[in-house]
Amino acid sequence: MPAADRRDSQEKGSLSHMANREQRPGRSDRAGKVVPQAEKKLHEAVCVLLVELCERFTFFGIVCNMILFCTAKLGYRSHQAAMVNMCFVGTSTLTPVLVGWLAEYLVGRIKLVCICMFLHFLGTALLPVVSFPFEDVYIDRRHILLTLPKREQKIVFYFALLTASLGIGGIRAIVCPLSAYSLEDCGPKELLSFFNWFHWLVNLNSAVVFVSISYIQQSVARNLGFLIPFVSGLMAMITIHMVRGEMIYKPKADSSLLTTFGVIFSALKTFCVRHRYFSTALASWLDHAKENHGGHYSESQVEGTKSLTRLFPLFTFQILYRTCIMQIPSGYYLQTMNSNLHFGGFVLPVAAMNVISIVPLLLLVPILECINSWLFSSKDTGHSPTIYIVVGHLSAALSVMAAGFSEMHRKHFPQVEQTLSQEVLLVSSMPCFHLAPQYILLGVAEALVTPSCSLLSFWLVPKRMRGISMHFLALFNGAGCFMGALFVQTAHAGTQGSWFPHLLHEGKLERFFFFLASLMMVNTLGFWTIAHRYNNLHEDCTNEFRGSLPGEKLLKHEKAIKHYNAVLESSPILSPVEKT
Helix, strand or coil, X not given: CHHHHHHHHHHHHHHHHHHHHHHHHHHHHHHXXXXXXXXXXXXXXXXXXXXXXXXXXXXXXXXXXXXXXXXXXXXXXXXXXXXXXXXXXXXXXXXXXXXXXXXHHCCCHHHHHHHHHHHHHHHHHHHHHHHCCCCCEEECCEEECCCCCHHHHHHHHHHHHHHHHHHHHHHHHHHCCHHHHCCCCCCHHHHHHHHHHHHHHHHHHHHHHHHHHHHHHHHHCHHHHHHHHHHHHHHHHHHHHHCHHHHCCCCCCCCCHHHHHHHHHHHHHHHHHHHHHCCCCCCCHHHHHXXXXXXXXXXXXXXXXXXXXXXXXXXXXXXXXXXXXCCCCCHHHHHHHCCECEECCEECCHHHHHHHHHHHHHHHHHHHHHHHHHHCCCCCCCCCCHHHHHHHHHHHHHHHHHHHHHHHHHCCCCEEEEEECCEEEEEECCXXXXXXXXXXXXXXXXXXXXXXXXXXXXXXCCHHHHHHHHHHHHHHHHHHHHHHHHHHHHHHHHCCCCCCCCCHHHCCHHXXXXXXXXXXXXXXXXXXXHHHHHCCHHHHHHXXXXXXXXXXHHHHHHHHHHHHHHHHHHCCCCCHHHHC
């Protein structure tokens, strides 16, 4: 035995020596290749980020002054313009989910990204057709009016918004998916830091858009301002064309939305049938979808869906929060448009007030980074950002409540005439900066809620389910946008235009804000009661989810067997006969 052990150790030593000797030149060769590979990945990341910023530039450029354009040029009522804006935001939020599904199962990623680029180009090119000033055209000294009729103008406008939203969805789903940033091996601290700085960069871009584009659209070029989203979309397409072979990221096809919905519907169907005719006790109603319980799905698929359904309460409480956020491009915008925008002889753009809601986010992210570094430094406690979500929801409720009080305060000022986009409006003489508190509170809410929800949605599911989880978060966020439009329509129709009037000084817009604030306060209390479910990130992530799948259970059993064999071999109590 000692001789055999000595021989084995000599063989292992020689093999390790040969391996080290072979690895040394290979390591230098690989080191020579690592640098170009690292440069390639850096180039990819920069290009993806540039396309993301160009797409957001286009999106915010369309949204920032849509209400003013709809009311001043298309003759819409205030509540109709607010609904159009919120529906466009909601559609742009939902289309990445639809386009992602089409890319995986029907069309293919390369073909679909070309189609989406064409739709994006078409939509951003048609918007200037709607807003271009056709008047004052002179041909051979003759003055010709080329005014587009209102009906055709509205048709082209809606078609342009639809095609632009589909193009935006394709860019977000195929070219700039979250999985393209290689976050699979990151921990919760790194993920929260990524989401914080990612949203910081996006909001910095939106601040530039709200200041520059809104001013150009409103004051300098008026109707020609919609050409800027077209130029921004063209820049995004050029960037994609330059590196199209490297930027089209193909995620792993481990799970899909269809599989997740199939598991849920199969479990519901089997559960209803068995609950009616049989009495079977299972740990979860989703277990009815497993093959060993009469279903059609594997255990790994069902367990992944179970981890995802655990996040549904979190997603549900984000719907009303997103409705409050949608007040910035709707109710808050109307308040600002009906306030005094003059500042030192200069007329501020209406959308420039959105920058006030972005400034708190830009300032809070570095502070939150320091707080998170301190909280995550402790290895004994798994810090969860649920407290951020609770505080953010409370800040959103206070913001909408402050908007109600600001509306009451605004009506005490005398009315003055104000020209916006060549339209003379009768507005309150209250300076628009009196509305700053409500914008600041919503900015604080966004800084706290959005990165934290992204972290929980991404981390509290198995790796193969992370893309599906982010899709469900997008679905619920889009539902919040459409719920905001539904609230506006219901409030206007149910109160004969009193709660959401066309002329704010003739109605009671503050009642709509107070109603929404009360709902948001109840929503905050509801989430606070269930926040404990997402408190311990480390325990939930490692024990409950990743240890529940069959393959991971097998790995644990193999480790336990190896540990048991090591104990047997090292134990001095057992005799040589017992060891064999």
